[in-house]
Amino acid sequence: xxxxxxxxxxxxxxxxxxxxxxxxxxxxxxxxxxxxxxxxxxxxxxxxxxxxxxxxxxxxxxxxxxxxxxxxxxxxxxxxxxxxxxxxxxxxxxxxxxxxxxxxxxxxxxxxxxxxxxxxxxxxxxxxxxxxxxxxxxxxxxxxxxxxxxxxxxxxxxxxxxxxxxxxxxxxxxxxxxxxxxxxxxxxxxxxxxxxxxxxxxxxxxxxxxxxxxxxxxxxxxxxxxxxxxxxxxxxxxxxxxxxxxxxxxxxxxxxxxxxxxxxxxxxxxxxxxxx
Amino acid sequence: xxxxxxxxxxxxxxxxxxxxxxxxxxxxxxxxxxxxxxxxxxxxxxxxxxxxxxxxxxxxxxxxxxxxxxxxxxxxxxxxxxxxxxxxxxxxxxxxxxxxxxxxxxxxxxxxxxxxxxxxxxxxxxxxxxxxxxxxxxxxxxxxxxxxxxxxxxxxxxxxxxxxxxxxxxxxxxxxxxxxxxxxxxxxxxxxxxxxxxxxxxxxxxxxxxxxxxxxxxxxxxxxxxxxxxxxxxxxxxxxxxxxxxxxxxxxxxxxxxxxxxxxxxxxxxxxxxxxxxxxxxxxxxxxxxxxxxxxxxxxxxxxxxxx
Numbered sequence: 001x002x003x004x005x006x007x008x009x010x011x012x013x014x015x016x017x018x019x020x021x022x023x024x025x026x027x028x029x030x031x032x033x034x035x036x037x038x039x040x041x042x043x044x045x046x047x048x049x050x051x052x053x054x055x056x057x058x059x060x061x062x063x064x065x066x067x068x069x070x071x072x073x074x075x076x077x078x079x080x081x082x083x084x085x086x087x088x089x090x091x092x093x094x095x096x097x098x099x100x101x102x103x104x105x106x107x108x109x110x111x112x113x114x115x116x117x118x119x120x121x122x123x124x125x126x127x128x129x130x131x132x133x134x135x136x137x138x139x140x141x142x143x144x145x146x147x148x149x150x151x152x153x154x155x156x157x158x159x160x161x162x163x164x165x166x167x168x169x170x171x172x173x174x175x176x177x178x179x180x181x182x183x184x185x186x187x188x189x190x191x192x193x194x195x196x197x198x199x200x201x202x203x204x205x206x207x208x209x210x211x212x213x214x215x216x217x218x219x220x221x222x223x224x225x226x227x228x229x230x231x232x233x234x235x236x237x238x239x240x241x242x243x244x245x246x247x248x249x250x251x252x253x254x255x256x257x258x259x260x261x262x263x264x265x266x267x268x269x270x271x272x273x274x275x276x
Numbered sequence: 277x278x279x280x281x282x283x284x285x286x287x288x289x290x291x292x293x294x295x296x297x298x299x300x301x302x303x304x305x306x307x308x309x310x311x312x313x314x315x316x317x318x319x320x321x322x323x324x325x326x327x328x329x330x331x332x333x334x335x336x337x338x339x340x341x342x343x344x345x346x347x348x349x350x351x352x353x354x355x356x357x358x359x360x361x362x363x364x365x366x367x368x369x370x371x372x373x374x375x376x377x378x379x380x381x382x383x384x385x386x387x388x389x390x391x392x393x394x395x396x397x398x399x400x401x402x403x404x405x406x407x408x409x410x411x412x413x414x415x416x417x418x419x420x421x422x423x424x425x426x427x428x429x430x431x432x433x434x435x436x437x438x439x440x441x442x443x444x445x446x447x448x449x450x451x452x453x454x455x456x457x458x459x460x461x462x463x464x465x466x467x468x469x470x471x472x473x474x475x476x477x478x479x480x481x482x483x484x485x486x487x488x489x490x491x492x493x494x495x496x497x498x499x500x501x502x503x504x505x506x507x508x509x510x511x512x513x514x515x516x517x518x519x520x521x522x523x524x525x526x527x528x529x530x531x532x533x534x535x536x537x538x539x540x541x542x543x544x545x546x547x548x549x550x551x552x553x554x555x556x557x558x559x560x561x562x563x564x565x566x567x568x569x570x571x572x573x574x575x576x577x578x579x580x581x582x583x584x
Contacts, residue, residue: 107343108372114343119366125333126367129340132325136301137344156363159333166328 001054001083004047006215010276012082013043013215017244019078019091021267024258027095030103033254035075037179037212037239038146042067044218045144046079054084057112063141064130066115068123069148069177070104071256076113077101085112121154123147124174128160131169142226146175150182153191158203164232165204172232173225174205177212179241181252196236205234212237245270278416278444282437282472283380285416287312289423290349294320297427303338303350305331310439311351311380332360339373347374347427354379354395354436361401368432369405376426377402380437382412383523384557384565385473387440391557395436400528402434403501409454410501412436414475415444418498421452429454436472438523440562443476445496455499457507463493465584466517469508471497471530473523474551474571481576490584503533512543519580521550523571550579 004012016039024030042065046052050063067076074094081088086100093099100110104118114130117123127145134141147157164172176196184190193199201207206228210217218237225233241255242248245267259267294300294316303325308314317324327334331352338348350357357379358364368375382395402410411433413419419437426433445460457469460479470478475496482492493515495507511518518538520531531549538547552569566572570579 106370108370115340116366116371119362121332122336122363122367125336125363126340126343126371128333129337129342130344131340132337133301133341133344133346136323136346156332156336159330160336163327163330163333163337167325 001047001052006219007276009043009047009215012047013040014271014274014276016043016075016078016082018268018271019081019088020074021245021259021264023074023077023091023094025261025264026092028258029256030074030095030258031071031256032248032258033181033241033252034069034072034148034177034179036243036245036248037241038069038072038177039075039078040213040215041146041175041177041218041237042075042079044215044222046083048219049222050142050144057085061141064114064127064143066123066127066130066143066145067105067117068145069120069151070118070123072148072177073105076105080112120148120151121156124157124160127172128164128169131172132167134171135169140171142171142173144173144175146177149176149178149180149187149193150190152176152193161200161203161205168230169232170229173222173235174232175235175237177237177239179239181241181255183255185252200234204231206231207234207236209236210238212239213243279441280416281439281441282413282415282419283312283439285419286378286423286437287315289420290316291319293423293427294323297347299346301325301341301346301348303327303334303348305329305334305352305356307352310353311378313349313351331356332363335360335363336367338375339367339371342374347376349376349378351378351380353381353393354398355381355393358395358398358401365405369408372407373432374430375432377432377434378437379434381439382436382472384552384569384571385438385440385523385562387562387565388559390559394557396525396552396557397528398434398436399500399524399530400532403528403533407431408501409433409499410436411499412472413498414472414496415442415446417444417446417448417450418452421450422498425452425454438473440473442473445476445479452498455502455504457504458496458498459493460496461494463515464491465515466519466580467493467495467511467515468519468521468580469495469497469530469534470521471500474521477571477573478521478576480573481580484573484577485580488581490581492580497530500530500533503537505537508534508537509541512538512541512545516545517583518545518547519550520547521571521576524551525554526551527554548579548583550576
């Protein structure tokens, strides 16, 4: 695919934000907050960073993207649709009976998904498996895994962190979508991850810290991760839950509640007024 | 008669298949000496992955590897693997990962280590996952053929193996058929469905009962899921007394599987489930534990006699 520059990526992400909100309103439930916090990172991955072929989802030369925080999947559906894997119209079947757009990712229904996630903490291990198989076959496919900050409370994340560095999987890049909230409140209150950077550093990762909504910073971090040949990379992306819609930003009400039709109109109006 | 633990047969088969199939990979969580994956580890170090004491991560990693076309065998004690049920449920079952979960140290047969190391609910757990095949061989020849079958089968599998040595029950020309029970002995009064480590004991008990003019058939159920409904139905047409026996909790294991089929058949058949009677295991010699739980040949004969 043609790589988009950071200006184009911003436009694509803006369009995805609209699709995310429309599909969530159509579904009547789902997770807007964590989808909007992740969308810039996922957009940068699919429209600039990773090798993939929408016409051939199982192309052996592709890089792999695993969405650990499966509840953020509307962001991935919107991205895949815009990349050409399926029509944007299909996104509007989200969470409906018989739809490939399951509430959380199901790889058996939609072949452009690399993993079925939603039970938190499992995606990173699956990502490690892809990276190890790629190594074994002496291939250069890279593996990207986006995890949540709430998700990082799962023990399996730290099992994987220990294991990924044991195997020196420099073909792996773990991105933390740190939007600072989880269902029951602020991550700080529920179960603090601090000191986040020290932890991943101590496990042996190349650690980077960025603004997860700044395309130039995102692209630069991916570039640095690619250039790191001895260690896996961890990118701490500071994000805003509900980013892009003023009444959703940093308001944890929007973790798992979809906008009503009226709220959607309001949100789309805001997004339509954004100048890029 | 030769006597060998099915974990040992598994270890040998793994080396052979590893030679033949380059997409076989093996993962172990610090128990390769016990699960017998160490032979493969020595022969094919580049395809053996020591995952440390991290069963959940190992399960996820194996799933990821399988999505690229590898056939991962991941090994640990059955209780430790199936104890990570949600990881298996989502990363393997729901994901339809072509993974072979190999759980050794089945049942009270492990002996002295006691309950925390005994797989006693593993069959019940694995059986509830759609698409998950649940296999338990009864001897060396069956284990090896099952292993070969696993190279062509598509979909997740749970393979349950014993620590203790087992006497052979199958002839050398035996042919394993997935999903098909194997009649080891004919009988007129009753039928025993047995699986895994207790099959040889059930056979011995039934042969001994002939001396008391009691005619009991023995069927080896190596595939607990999908269960062989046909053989159950055929026997329900012939006899009205059924027994199941397993080194596993009687809830949800072979006893559960057979009773589910039988109860829907609506035949006037009485079923007695023999095995670990919904209690936790404990330390003791394997022999003492088999005597206590009536899993040895005399114990099985005693249970059968009581109800015949």
